[in-house]
Amino acid sequence: MRTPSHVPVLLDRVVALLAPALERGQRDTVLVDATLGLGGHTEAVLSRLALTRVIGIDRDPEALALAGERLAPFGDRFTGVHAVYDELPAVLADLGLASVDAVLFDLGVSSMQLDVRERGFAYAEDAPLDMRMDGSTGITAADVLNTYDVRDLTRVLRDYGEEKFARKIAGAIVRERAKEPFTRSGRLVELLYAEIPAPARRTGGHPAKRTFQALRMEVNDELAVLRRAIPAAIDAIGVGGRVVVESYHSLEDRLVKQAFVAATRLDVPEDLPFVPEGHEPSLRLVTRGAEKANAEEISENPRAASVRLRAIERTREAAA
Numbered sequence: 001m002r003t004p005s006h007v008p009v010l011l012d013r014v015v016a017l018l019a020p021a022l023e024r025g026q027r028d029t030v031l032v033d034a035t036l037g038l039g040g041h042t043e044a045v046l047s048r049l050a051l052t053r054v055i056g057i058d059r060d061p062e063a064l065a066l067a068g069e070r071l072a073p074f075g076d077r078f079t080g081v082h083a084v085y086d087e088l089p090a091v092l093a094d095l096g097l098a099s100v101d102a103v104l105f106d107l108g109v110s111s112m113q114l115d116v117r118e119r120g121f122a123y124a125e126d127a128p129l130d131m132r133m134d135g136s137t138g139i140t141a142a143d144v145l146n147t148y149d150v151r152d153l154t155r156v157l158r159d160y161g162e163e164k165f166a167r168k169i170a171g172a173i174v175r176e177r178a179k180e181p182f183t184r185s186g187r188l189v190e191l192l193y194a195e196i197p198a199p200a201r202r203t204g205g206h207p208a209k210r211t212f213q214a215l216r217m218e219v220n221d222e223l224a225v226l227r228r229a230i231p232a233a234i235d236a237i238g239v240g241g242r243v244v245v246e247s248y249h250s251l252e253d254r255l256v257k258q259a260f261v262a263a264t265r266l267d268v269p270e271d272l273p274f275v276p277e278g279h280e281p282s283l284r285l286v287t288r289g290a291e292k293a294n295a296e297e298i299s300e301n302p303r304a305a306s307v308r309l310r311a312i313e314r315t316r317e318a319a320a
Helices: 011-022 040-048 061-077 085-094 111-115 141-147 150-161 166-179 185-195 209-219 222-236 250-263 295-300
Strands: 029-033 052-058 078-082 100-106 237-247 283-285 308-314
Touching: 011 029, 011 040, 011 100, 011 237, 011 308, 029 040, 029 085, 040 052, 040 061, 052 061, 052 085, 061 078, 085 100, 085 222, 100 222, 141 150, 141 166, 141 209, 150 166, 150 209, 166 185, 185 209, 209 222, 222 237, 222 250, 237 250, 250 283, 250 308
Parallel strands: 029 052, 029 100, 052 078, 100 237
Antiparallel strands: 237 308, 283 308
């Protein structure tokens, strides 16, 4: 098994967005790193902000173990929790926390999961078709390929992978699995090369990229989890608190944008000439639209190419 690597995306910018919520004079503050991974963002926060402690959530037990080793020098300033990030309210209740100062999401597949061949996330090497972020529970990518009908496979590939040839690929998967069930990624990649026309293979990156992304999102129910998690994170922050989100897929970013816009919307009729006292939004957008990585960052860390970064801040207590 290869040792996983980890280069956090937009590290300095993320810490800069979190810092105003976490630097509160001499008061101790709490960050929830809802997608801990190997702990790169958490390590930077703990190193630079001496009065902050971090609760790191991850559904992947292997990531938790490796991050725990990396962050051990920080002692009780770090607490690791095995959970899915939409379970944030239950995690905070278990820890006796009514609110926190900031929540960070770095969405999508982690560097560790991509780099460890046996996890089956990467299409560059032949590996078991697993793709579960928590390998102890749930369906695998092989289960999806071998049991979903053509209509459901098409939906997954089209909606989560934005794959133009979704129907054609789904039909081929159903035909081929009748001969032998899918178990390894190499066979799926061969099928994709055969089904995606040559002109399309020459643009848009590796021809397997969209299908593998779609399978991963289906296996881990990522969009439904995110749809629950962002409002929960917004509810969890106190006044001056921030939620910072890095997403890497247009569907993820759209969900985040919609949740942030809804949270900052005025609670008054559109034609009212003024905002009555007490009806101002209790949150404000910190970033103007979605921030992207610059060319230098992308050259140093290619995984930053598709990142979209957004942040929101609570400015006053929510109306009762």
